[in-house]
Amino acid sequence: MTREERRRRTEAAILLAAQEQFAEQGFERTTIRSVAGQAGVDPALVMQYFGSKEQLFGASARWTVDHKMLGSATREELPATALADMFEGFEDDVQRREAALALLRNCLTHPSAAGVMRDDVMCEAQAAVAGTIGGDDAELRAGVLGACMIGVTIARYLLEIPALTGATREDLERVLLPALRQVVDPG
Amino acid sequence: MTREERRRRTEAAILLAAQEQFAEQGFERTTIRSVAGQAGVDPALVMQYFGSKEQLFGASARWTVDHKMLGSATREELPATALADMFEGFEDDVQRREAALALLRNCLTHPSAAGVMRDDVMCEAQAAVAGTIGGDDAELRAGVLGACMIGVTIARYLLEIPALTGATREDLERVLLPALRQVVDPG
DNA sequence: GTCTATATCTTGATAGAC
DNA sequence: GTCTATCAAGATATAGAC
Numbered sequence: 001m002t003r004e005e006r007r008r009r010t011e012a013a014i015l016l017a018a019q020e021q022f023a024e025q026g027f028e029r030t031t032i033r034s035v036a037g038q039a040g041v042d043p044a045l046v047m048q049y050f051g052s053k054e055q056l057f058g059a060s061a062r063w064t065v066d067h068k069m070l071g072s073a074t075r076e077e078l079p080a081t082a083l084a085d086m087f088e089g090f091e092d093d094v095q096r097r098e099a100a101l102a103l104l105r106n107c108l109t110h111p112s113a114a115g116v117m118r119d120d121v122m123c124e125a126q127a128a129v130a131g132t133i134g135g136d137d138a139e140l141r142a143g144v145l146g147a148c149m150i151g152v153t154i155a156r157y158l159l160e161i162p163a164l165t166g167a168t169r170e171d172l173e174r175v176l177l178p179a180l181r182q183v184v185d186p187g
Numbered sequence: 188m189t190r191e192e193r194r195r196r197t198e199a200a201i202l203l204a205a206q207e208q209f210a211e212q213g214f215e216r217t218t219i220r221s222v223a224g225q226a227g228v229d230p231a232l233v234m235q236y237f238g239s240k241e242q243l244f245g246a247s248a249r250w251t252v253d254h255k256m257l258g259s260a261t262r263e264e265l266p267a268t269a270l271a272d273m274f275e276g277f278e279d280d281v282q283r284r285e286a287a288l289a290l291l292r293n294c295l296t297h298p299s300a301a302g303v304m305r306d307d308v309m310c311e312a313q314a315a316v317a318g319t320i321g322g323d324d325a326e327l328r329a330g331v332l333g334a335c336m337i338g339v340t341i342a343r344y345l346l347e348i349p350a351l352t353g354a355t356r357e358d359l360e361r362v363l364l365p366a367l368r369q370v371v372d373p374g
Numbered sequence: 375g376t377c378t379a380t381a382t383c384t385t386g387a388t389a390g391a392c
Numbered sequence: 393g394t395c396t397a398t399c400a401a402g403a404t405a406t407a408g409a410c
Contacts, residue, residue: 003393026296028215032386042395047387108345109213109296118346126350137362143350144339144362151338152331158295159305163313163330175324175331179369186365190375219404229377234405 011049013039016098018046019060023101027057027110054112061103061113063121064089064096070128078129079180080173082149087169090157104150105158122146133184145183152176198236200226203285205233206247210288214244214297241299248290248300250308251276251283257315265316266367267360269336274356277344292345309333320371332370339363 017038021030032053036043050056066085073081089100107117122143130142152172156164167175204225208217219240223230237243253272260268276287294304309330317329339359343351354362 028296031384033384043386044388044395045393048394053386105295107295108292108341109215114346118348122342122346122348126348137358139350140354140358140362143342143348143354144359144366147338147342147348147351148335148366149338150342151334151336154295154341155309155330155334155337159301159309161305161309161313161330161334163326164334167327167330171324171327172331175327175370175373178373179331179335179366182366182369183362186362218402220402230404231377231406232375235376240404 010039010041010045014041014046014049014056015059016095018056019095019098019102022057022060023098023105027106027113032056057102057106057110058112060099061106061116062099063103063116064100065121065125065128067124067128070125071132073129073132075132075134075185076181078132078145078184079177082129082145082180083173083176086149086153090153101157104154122150129184137186141183141186145180148176148180148183197226197228197232201228201233201236201243202246203282205243206282206285206289209244209247210285210292214293214300219243244289244293244297245299247286248293248303249286250290250303251287252308252312252315254311254315257312258319260316260319262319262321262372263368265319265332265371266364269316269332269367270360270363273336273340277340288344291341309337316371324373328370328373332367335363335367335370 014035018030018035021035021038032046033043035056036046039046046056050059066088069081069085070078088096090097103113103117103121106113108114125146126139126142129145130138133141135141152164155161156167201222205217205222208222208225219230219233222243223233226233233243237246253275256268256272257265275283277284290300290304290308293300295301312333313326313329316332317325320328322328339351342348343354
């Protein structure tokens, strides 16, 4: 293993540890020391690789909205597409889940996380679907769609409300999709 | 003004300042010093009255769910009742709004706030309406109803998504109520 | 009773030894 | 290049003067 490989491996270990702690305990309660401890490296190394706690958080907390999938969905497909996007983001890939959780966990208390959540996640997703919803209320309906999805996501993965955590994907589809259809298509 | 009155007034001023800062900046970013400064008192006085920052937070962050109103609503009335509860809690009374915001702002990052939010708000509200929803999915439907309401509340009052903050009460009723009716009554 | 002063702790960040 | 040792800042909480 070359030195460059070792360096990349160490950096990846630090990043994963940081994502887990930011996702679980939030920004303020995770310390450089605790991240270094979990990653098995020296705290000074974390600073050397990432510069500051803020930059480490920026590299850790990410949310990827699938614009292509959302943008190409028809109005009838929108609810199912939005729900599928949630499942893909939070249950399929570990890396993506931890990064998204790290952002969502801190979006109410960390200034930059709040900005990313509002501008790069919510408003972007809203813009991607408002056109296919159409009508006078398009923006509002797109916003409500996103708000409901965020609420379900928070209740299920962060607050861990038993009724939500205990629901299967089919349960959620059965209960949620008809409601979301009413949001995107009042007719 | 008697000494007891003065004491109560001072305590109320401290509590209001604490609620505003907990609601706006979150638990970690508000300090005893800043609360005392805004209230115009000495930091030591805050400690003397409330014991600790944790207890001050406990007294500041409160959420009152109107069980009576929710519990006595028919299934048809449930969506409108839930929405009315949100507006009453967040737009009518200043004290109640700041207390609720203080809890909501911190419910993802502060352990005790998370517990109160899950157990005393979400699960309580869920239990209050599950009976009137009925059917096999009653608990899940009640949970989804609460999750959507929380999502809209967060998007509107905390994340301040333009499409949500710009909506009037009538806008939200028009867009949201038909969807919530689908949640509580799939028939 | 109120507040000044401070103890004690923890944090992010840095400098220099090896 | 990695880590030991430490700095400087800021927090809660307390003890004692007035």
